[in-house]
Amino acid sequence: MNAINLDPIDHKILKLLTDNARLAIADISEQVNLSATPVIRRIKRLEDMGVITGYHAHTSARSLGNTLSVFVAVSMDKHTAERFGEFENHIKTFDEVVSCSLVTGRSEDYLLKVVVRDMSHYEEFLLHRLSKIDGVSQLHTSFELREVFSRGAV
Known part of the structure; x- marks a missing residue:
């Protein structure tokens, strides 16, 4: 494009x-x-023209009780369109996932940004939901210390 x-x-x-x-x-x-x-x-x-794709309310994760932001790198077991499509459809159902990107240049396939209340919420999300998705073979977690800024493209 x-x-x-x-x-x-x-x-x-x-x-x-x-x-x-x-x-x-x-x-x-x-x-x-x-x-x-x-x-x-x-x-x-x-x-x-699709330059403006919508209008959104920006919400404060902290004000909503989500004090922990986590980046999760996800590796898949198979690199097929079907496997990736299944993962992408499944990951959209988790409210904790605020962004999901298919990436290259790393050993992982996806990079997620996840917001949760606390460490026990993240543990439940990781062990009982994210790791249970068919095809997920490896997860690597990085905790956000502080968001410096976030903005839309202009």
Whole structure:
């Protein structure tokens, strides 16, 4: 897939919406020096092109009682589309998994970010759910000390 050509105004609109998706059209218009109608048209075009894929509430894992963030590298026993598809479908059902990426350049196949209440929650998740998925052959855990930042692509 080729990158979509966007002008500086499109990029500024994306940055503003990435920082605050609830920003009023009037505020966006003022910051990009366009009236509301062209801003609305540009946002609609960005949505139609698949640049803007949705609007989400960012939640605080800590405020929800999830104080432990964990990166889990997962190795699979077979490298087939079917095995990977089964794993991906299964992993989507776990609320604790906030991201899952198929990776290369490592001995593992997937890198997960998991958020849990505490170590006993992680132990239950690891031993009784994640390790029970067919095809999972090896798991390597790294605990997040502190998230420096997280943002959407702009």
